[in-house]
Amino acid sequence: MAASNCCCSSTINLSTPFLGVRRRRRLVNLASDRCFRPMKVPPKVIALLWGPKRTAEHRKDNPSLGTFPLTGPPSENLSSAGVRPLEVCVSVLSSISNVPSKDWDACAMDATGPEKLNPFLTHAFLSSLEESNCAVKETGWLPQHVIAQDQFSNVLGVVPLYLKSHSYGEFVFDHSWADAYYRYGFQYYPKLQCCIPFTPVTGERILVRDAWFKDQVFSILVQALKKLTEKYQLSSLHVTFPSESEWHKMNDFGFLQRIGMQYHWKNRNYNNFDEFLMDMKQSKRKNIRQERKKISIQNLKMKRLRGDEIKAKHWDSFYQFYRNTTDNKAFLTKDFFHIIGAKMGDHVLLIVAEEEGELVAGALNLIGGDTLYGRLWGCLPRAYYPNLHFEACYYQAIEAAIELKLKKVEAGAQGDHKVQRGYLPVTTYSCHYIVDEDFRRAIQDFLVHERDQVKQVMKLLNDSGPFKVGLD
Known part of the structure; x- marks a missing residue:
């Protein structure tokens, strides 16, 4: 057929x-x-x-994935100690706590560059997920982080990796793939997931030190991920929200390529919010002003809190807002918010709304090198505040990005209502290694058609965008 x-x-x-x-x-x-x-x-x-959702099967702790030689001109390639790395040993770690934070963060910083620091790739964020029991075996997120070290135990590269017993908290949907496997008597779970748990944010996934060996270590780590998938006899390995360059590279390693769509706001060197509005079509500009006016009419006061300004009471309230928004099916625990507040300091921006001194809503953002990342939103269950979601999640984020001189705001997936408020569609990426050849061909055919549909939707949204003609 x-x-x-x-x-x-x-x-x-x-x-x-x-x-x-x-x-x-x-x-x-x-x-x-x-x-x-x-x-x-x-x-x-x-x-x-x-049957019921199963916890990922526990495998051998810290298995070795092999030792690989490094090749390069002998006249260079010396370490700070004057010794040249000759080989790479790759192994699996059952917790990010087994990697010193300075080594993990050095890999993350080199992978992105300081000007594009991604806070979700840091040891502080990932360890907060584990310490708060969010990304752990009991929740179906068994850490299986991969580490590459030279013969002197210097860390050359790391990969955030999890053995998953479900597909929740990923934002790249493969439930129909899992259903297909089970209909034909195959096991789809557990699977390997290379990602930032509960976080649909694009960023590097293969984190390698910026040195002469980086291309070799990248290749070694990708091959090691495939080897681990086969060693565990799993159905698949998924790398979600990698950078575009990684997405292209991994095609050469036999990964299927998938695209998705998110909505981002671009800072065109604005000095204030009104300058941004002047770039919009008159009808869109008028609508935004009317929406913002309704906030003051409701006697709501907006505040942007950062670092030490965020107190325990704010996190306690925000956790209740978050649970309400998720119908009490929250992936993240209260401890998680308190831990990231303590660990990540000024990288955390909490936007809150108050009514007569009472906290009634909040939006959690993280600040990167050039980007403000909007992540979570929630409000009190007992009242309805028209347009408060738009104000807290979109307009306050734009104002903060302008104030902090950031290049963009990432507002996450879903919701074409964001387009009319200045957030335009951008492409996101994922890579999928499917072990079974026949299923891989079937999924590849599906992805070709899906990719065409995503591109068509993005074109329609961009063509009907809110900005004046001629803006880049």
């Missing part, structure tokens, strides 16, 4: 220790929740494979 715009076709061999040998079937319609043609499988078998 030829693939149409909404389906992909491939053939798989249904040999599995759970179901025995089955005849070959064709995979179809991977784009929908009903990904494949239904097959008659005894209900008990489906229950065995699909």
